[in-house]
Amino acid sequence: MANLDSLFTAWLEGESLTDEQITLLQANAEYALMMSNAIKWQQQSREYETMKVPHWDRESSMPKVQKSHLFFGSGMWAMAASIALCAWLFMSNPQQGNQQLLEQVAKQTNLLESQQKQIDQLQNILTAQNQVQQQHMYQLAKEAIKTGRIERQEDIASVLAYIKTQRAQDQAYLRMQLNDLAEQVDGRPLPTVANNVEY
Amino acid sequence: MFFQSLETLIAKAQQGNKRAWLKLVKQHETQVYNYCLRMLSHPDDAMDLMQEVFISVYKSLPSFRGESSFNTWLYQIVHRRSVEYYRRRKLHQSLDGVPEESCEHSELETNQLQYQQHHELKEMMNNLPWEQRLVVELKFFQHCTFEEIAEQLGISTNTAKSRLYSALGKLKVHLEAVDG
Numbered sequence: 130m131a132n133l134d135s136l137f138t139a140w141l142e143g144e145s146l147t148d149e150q151i152t153l154l155q156a157n158a159e160y161a162l163m164m165s166n167a168i169k170w171q172q173q174s175r176e177y178e179t180m181k182v183p184h185w186d187r188e189s190s191m192p193k194v195q196k197s198h199l200f201f202g203s204g205m206w207a208m209a210a211s212i213a214l215c216a217w218l219f220m221s222n223p224q225q226g227n228q229q230l231l232e233q234v235a236k237q238t239n240l241l242e243s244q245q246k247q248i249d250q251l252q253n254i255l256t257a258q259n260q261v262q263q264q265h266m267y268q269l270a271k272e273a274i275k276t277g278r279i280e281r282q283e284d285i286a287s288v289l290a291y292i293k294t295q296r297a298q299d300q301a302y303l304r305m306q307l308n309d310l311a312e313q314v315d316g317r318p319l320p321t322v323a324n325n326v327e328y
Numbered sequence: 329m330f331f332q333s334l335e336t337l338i339a340k341a342q343q344g345n346k347r348a349w350l351k352l353v354k355q356h357e358t359q360v361y362n363y364c365l366r367m368l369s370h371p372d373d374a375m376d377l378m379q380e381v382f383i384s385v386y387k388s389l390p391s392f393r394g395e396s397s398f399n400t401w402l403y404q405i406v407h408r409r410s411v412e413y414y415r416r417r418k419l420h421q422s423l424d425g426v427p428e429e430s431c432e433h434s435e436l437e438t439n440q441l442q443y444q445q446h447h448e449l450k451e452m453m454n455n456l457p458w459e460q461r462l463v464v465e466l467k468f469f470q471h472c473t474f475e476e477i478a479e480q481l482g483i484s485t486n487t488a489k490s491r492l493y494s495a496l497g498k499l500k501v502h503l504e505a506v507d508g
Contacts, residue, residue: 138489142473163496170468170496173449177469182361185375187353190382191346
């Protein structure tokens, strides 16, 4: 059986067996079946037609790697260092370390409290600044609308004045022409005027 | 662009050269996609897995030192990702219940013979447990030796052998069931 196993393994690994060895394997029902199944898989592999890769965005395989050191930007180094210091003190001298550890913890707590206060203050300042900025924006928007309205009114007024002037000039010109015409009519004999004949 | 060796492409990609990376992806995507397709039997799943694999390769590329060949290294990642994908997938639904290929992949259906062949392969693969499927893929489609399979999967040679033998035995049962 062990011989059959090594023969079968050798066959699977691609070694060429003699006809006698193959006959030996095929004589055993279990190995014969495994052999035929392996042949079936080999046939699948040979006949396998490689599929084309559907269109895809290759650049999506390049995710933006997040910089881990950003995490240590805001006081995290101090925290890590103090924890490491506490651990070191505790490990180096447990009895004295306990006292120092407590002191260190108290210091750390104070530091954290003061940091929290600072953060709160900064947040208040930010909120206040946001409000001021919003008010300024509102004022600016109002001013812009108002200015726009006045400018539009001035433009319309100047257009109206221009039209009035133009109309006055047209009227004066027409008046002059009418006067000329009237003078010409006055100087002609009546029948000529009635028949509209060129003088 | 002139021909660039694999080593050059890898080195450039490691330095963050986008074009080199995209070329590297293009060179290996077909084999990875087909591996995924054989393992998962569904084009959409294969695409998802392939994408995950390349993201993973991209992230790990700086740590590639060339101690093994790029292909071996790549396939180690492919196996790991495929196992994770399969487990995740299994949580949501059984692979047997996966719907058939959508119309987007109708190129399969255009060639009836090819479709038939893929369908048969899919049936054979789906009949195997995941671990045996992996060994079959490596043995018959990647043409690995038992030692290589063991190295790739992080198992002993004997385990690799016994998994393959079980797979071959399973196929017998399955074919008998199909034949009626």
